[in-house]
Amino acid sequence: MRRLFLILAGLVLAWCASAQDGILDRLKAANAFETLQLSFVQTRHSEMLTKDLVSEGRLFLAAPDQIRWEVQKPYQSVFVSRGEGESFASGTAGKGRRFRIPTDKDFTATALEGEDLAVRLVPVRRDLKSLFREIIVHADRQTLRIRSALLIAPDGDWTQLEFKDIRVNVPVDPKLFETE
Numbered sequence: 001m002r003r004l005f006l007i008l009a010g011l012v013l014a015w016c017a018s019a020q021d022g023i024l025d026r027l028k029a030a031n032a033f034e035t036l037q038l039s040f041v042q043t044r045h046s047e048m049l050t051k052d053l054v055s056e057g058r059l060f061l062a063a064p065d066q067i068r069w070e071v072q073k074p075y076q077s078v079f080v081s082r083g084e085g086e087s088f089a090s091g092t093a094g095k096g097r098r099f100r101i102p103t104d105k106d107f108t109a110t111a112l113e114g115e116d117l118a119v120r121l122v123p124v125r126r127d128l129k130s131l132f133r134e135i136i137v138h139a140d141r142q143t144l145r146i147r148s149a150l151l152i153a154p155d156g157d158w159t160q161l162e163f164k165d166i167r168v169n170v171p172v173d174p175k176l177f178e179t180e
Contacts, residue, residue, distance in 0.1 A: 026144055027117075027119065027139055027144055027146075029144075030139075030143065030144030030145060031144070031145060031146055033061070033063065033168045033169055034063045035060075035061065035062045035063070035168070035169055035170060035171070036059070036060070036061040036166070036167070036168055037059070037061075037165075037166075037167040037170065037172060038058070038059050038164065038166045038167070039056070039059075039163070039164050039165040040056065040058070040059055040162065040163055040164075041054065041055075041056050041161075041164075042054070042055045042056070042057070042071075042159060042160070042162075043160040044158075044159045045157060045158050045159070046157045047155075047156065047157060055071050055073060055074060056071070056072055057069065057071040057073070058072065060176050060177075062174075062177065065081070065082070066081070066082050067079070067080065067081045068080050068176045068177055080176075080177055080178070080179050081179075082177050082179060105124065106123065106124060106125055106128060107121040107122060107123055107128070107135070108121070108124060110122075112136070116138055116141075117138065117139045117140070117141045117144070118136055118137065118138050118139070119139075120134055120136050121136070121137065122134050129154070130154065132151055132153060132154070133152045133153060133154050133156075134152050135149060135150065135151050135152070136149065136150045137149045138150075145166060146163065147163050147166075148160065148161060148162045148163060149161045
């Protein structure tokens with residue numbers, strides 16, 4: 001569960017990063033939200049596996065700290081956090097770590113040059129460095145909306161998250177964040 005929080009934190013970090021030539025400020029403004037709903041495809045690559053693992057699901061976020069991460073394929077699982085120290089994962093409820101959106105003190109952010117609009121996030125904190133070597137966030141050039149993120153682990157394994165059906169600031173049923 002801790003890793004899930006950090007994956008989400010890495011994605012949201014582009015919205016909180018300090019400015020570099022103005023692009024990071026523009027990304028932050030374009031991706032600000034009170035609520036967020038999206039579909040995702042997650043591809044996990046590990047040198048220990050013969051083929052990549054692919055899953056699909058939905059993500060719901062509500063400011064400041066409510067999360068629902070649903071994996072729908074190839075198996076079903078749900079993780080919910082209300083940011084009150086309570087969490088729920090696939091039928092088990094309990095106390096968990098409070099989610100917080102990271103700040104520019106957690107990562108350094110660098111805008112990458114190229115055809116695609118991308119930002120490289122490198123962890124500063126030791127606990128984050130043990131999970132990520134870097135995170136590369138890609139955004140649509142016209143809308144500046146984040147569309148994917150590549151999370152690279154210290155050992156070189158990686159997770160690619162592709163986002164679609166993004167809905168910002170539409171009502172989200174509060175029952176989605178219930179932990180029981």
